[in-house]
Amino acid sequence: MEKQKYERPHILRLETGMPGKFGMRNEPAPTTHIDGMAVSELAEKYGSPLFVLSEKTIRSVYRQAYKAFSTRYPKVQFAWSYKTNYLSAVCNIFHQEGSWAEVVSGFEYDKALANGVDPKKIIFNGPAKTREELLLATNNESLIHIDHLDELYLLIEVAEHADHRPRVAIRVNMDTGIYPMWDRFGFNYENGQAWDALNKIMHSGKLDLMGLHTHIGTFIMSANAYAVAATKLAELARLLQVKFNHKLKYIDLGGGFASKNTLKGSYLPGSDTNPSFNDYAEAISSALINSHFAPGELPMLILETGRALIDEAGYIISSVIANKRMSTGRRATIIDAGVNLLFTSFWYQHSITVAQGTSQYREDTSLYGPLCMNIDCIRDSINLPLLNPGDHLVIHQTGAYNLTQWMQFIHLRPKVVMIDEMGDAHIVRENEEMESITGLEKLPGHLSSIKA
Amino acid sequence: MKINPNLAVSESGFLFNPGTGESFTVNPTGAEIIRLLREGLSLEQVIDAFTEQFQVDRHTFEKDLHDFSGILKTYNLLEKDE
Numbered sequence: 310m311e312k313q314k315y316e317r318p319h320i321l322r323l324e325t326g327m328p329g330k331f332g333m334r335n336e337p338a339p340t341t342h343i344d345g346m347a348v349s350e351l352a353e354k355y356g357s358p359l360f361v362l363s364e365k366t367i368r369s370v371y372r373q374a375y376k377a378f379s380t381r382y383p384k385v386q387f388a389w390s391y392k393t394n395y396l397s398a399v400c401n402i403f404h405q406e407g408s409w410a411e412v413v414s415g416f417e418y419d420k421a422l423a424n425g426v427d428p429k430k431i432i433f434n435g436p437a438k439t440r441e442e443l444l445l446a447t448n449n450e451s452l453i454h455i456d457h458l459d460e461l462y463l464l465i466e467v468a469e470h471a472d473h474r475p476r477v478a479i480r481v482n483m484d485t486g487i488y489p490m491w492d493r494f495g496f497n498y499e500n501g502q503a504w505d506a507l508n509k510i511m512h513s514g515k516l517d518l519m520g521l522h523t524h525i526g527t528f529i530m531s532a533n534a535y536a537v538a539a540t541k542l543a544e545l546a547r548l549l550q551v552k553f554n555h556k557l558k559y560i561d562l563g564g565g566f567a568s569k570n571t572l573k574g575s576y577l578p579g580s581d582t583n584p585s586f587n588d589y590a591e592a593i594s595s596a597l598i599n600s601h602f603a604p605g606e607l608p609m610l611i612l613e614t615g616r617a618l619i620d621e622a623g624y625i626i627s628s629v630i631a632n633k634r635m636s637t638g639r640r641a642t643i644i645d646a647g648v649n650l651l652f653t654s655f656w657y658q659h660s661i662t663v664a665q666g667t668s669q670y671r672e673d674t675s676l677y678g679p680l681c682m683n684i685d686c687i688r689d690s691i692n693l694p695l696l697n698p699g700d701h702l703v704i705h706q707t708g709a710y711n712l713t714q715w716m717q718f719i720h721l722r723p724k725v726v727m728i729d730e731m732g733d734a735h736i737v738r739e740n741e742e743m744e745s746i747t748g749l750e751k752l753p754g755h756l757s758s759i760k761a
Numbered sequence: 762m763k764i765n766p767n768l769a770v771s772e773s774g775f776l777f778n779p780g781t782g783e784s785f786t787v788n789p790t791g792a793e794i795i796r797l798l799r800e801g802l803s804l805e806q807v808i809d810a811f812t813e814q815f816q817v818d819r820h821t822f823e824k825d826l827h828d829f830s831g832i833l834k835t836y837n838l839l840e841k842d843e
């Protein structure tokens with residue numbers, strides 16, 4: 310006789326008079342497949358943990374965002390924020406969809422060039438560009454966004470020796486009503502620094518002022534903050550037109566749109582509460598259209614949206630290593646993906662689902678990663694079915710920042726696969742091996758052996 | 762190890778302790794363990810019965826049973842002198 314399927318024993322005390330927070334129980338369905346591929350097969354073939362990216366989702370989210378803006382504003386241009394996820398396979402999807410590149414270091418700049426991006430369509434942000442990098446970007450006619458006065462003067466110097474005039478914008482910081490105010494990057498609007506820098510650029514006669522840039526923060530839950538930002542940049546554009554008869558080519562409102570993730574400590578899921586692309590697009594387009602710009606003279610609107618475009622397309626497949634009972638009686642489950650792979654678990658309450666059908670029994674569990682470190686907690690408290698070692702879990706919305714800020718710490722990093730629109734999986738980054746780490750090390754002669 | 766004989770256990774995995782007025786839900790595996798213990802089986806015999814009947818190895822089940830009986834104890838579901 311075939312033996313029965315085993316589930317570990319479980320008993321739960323029923324609390325009376327204590328309904329759930331909103332009287333609802335939202336029980337996510339198991340994620341048995343990602344874009345048609347069985348999670349268990351992916352784990353078997355490529356190993357666990359495993360990063361999985363959905364090309365279909367990347368393209369469809371991008372198209373939703375583009376449509377939200379292009380139906381409301383005549384000239385819209387996205388520039389893919391490399392730091393959010395600079396796997397070349399990911400960048401090239403965005404470039405195929407029409408995105409420019411937004412980079413913040415020489416490394417990212419070179420990566421965009423290597424991906425074949427037209428240098429004129431690379432936006433070079435960041436507070437730490439070197440003289441060599443500025444010269445290269447100038448000669449390539451890339452768009453250089455000036456962060457501070459030292460950079461402005463350096464660029465005027467660089468311009469003397471360059472083949473082309475630098476094409477520039479300044480980064481502006483401002484009060485948009487959100488807290489904390491990001492005033493560390495760029496020139497301040499309210500205290501006149503930004504206007505001062507624009508005057509210096511115009512009077513230098515050495516730089517081509519193309520646009521204005523701001524990045525007001527990240528995961529901004531208020532669409533109206535963007536309306537404030539757009540209005541302030543439009544005002545600077547008006548002053549330039551009045552004083553210098555200079556027309557700007559673009560206004561770049563940076564990134565910062567919230568993805569559908571849920572921030573830690575939120576009661577309601579982010580998919581219900583966060584503004585949509587339509588909300589942001591409505592706020593921004595109205596602010597620009599209602600400003601002084603004459604019809605037909607609206608500047609191009611550039612957006613450097615990062616997390617909102619890629620979070621949803623990323624998954625981590627992970628496996629249960631062990632179940633434990635803490636001294637307090639709490640259940641704890643250890644899985645093979647920790648904060649080494651999931652940097653964003655410090656801010657997000659990632660949705661986590663099982664990859665196989667289960668009974669209806671649930672247990673309040675703490676979910677820990679495999680690092681031998683107290684910080685390695687993926688979820689303090691999550692209601693999970695009764696899992697056995699070897700069972701798979703799927704961590705959702707992991708596409709932004711994790712594949713750039715993950716760390717090789719204690720464990721080697723796993724493979725990344727992308728499922729294409731036909732449903733076929735491709736390895737887009739190999740797993741690390743011992744050689745990936747030790748290959749960079751050098752042993753001084755007297756330490757090459759442990760014999761004293 | 763003996764289960765508190767006053768407990769009322771329903772087919773559907775609902776458990777009532779008339780001594781304290783508390784109720785519990787228990788999954789089929791848990792209910793089966795409680796049933797066997799009430800029949801007077803020793804832990805060793807429960808393990809034999811389970812590994813016979815379910816797709817689970819001795820080692821895993823022993824660990825789970827140990828954990829489960831600990832919880833029964835914290836919930837005061839065992840006989841008083843245990």
Ligand SMILES: Cc1ncc(COP(=O)(O)O)c(C=O)c1O
Nearest residue numbers: 390524527564565613614615616
């Ligand atoms: C200048 C700039 N642009 C765009 C982004 C992307 O931001 P987000 O992922 O919040 O959309 C960042 C992120 O820090 C940034 O610094």
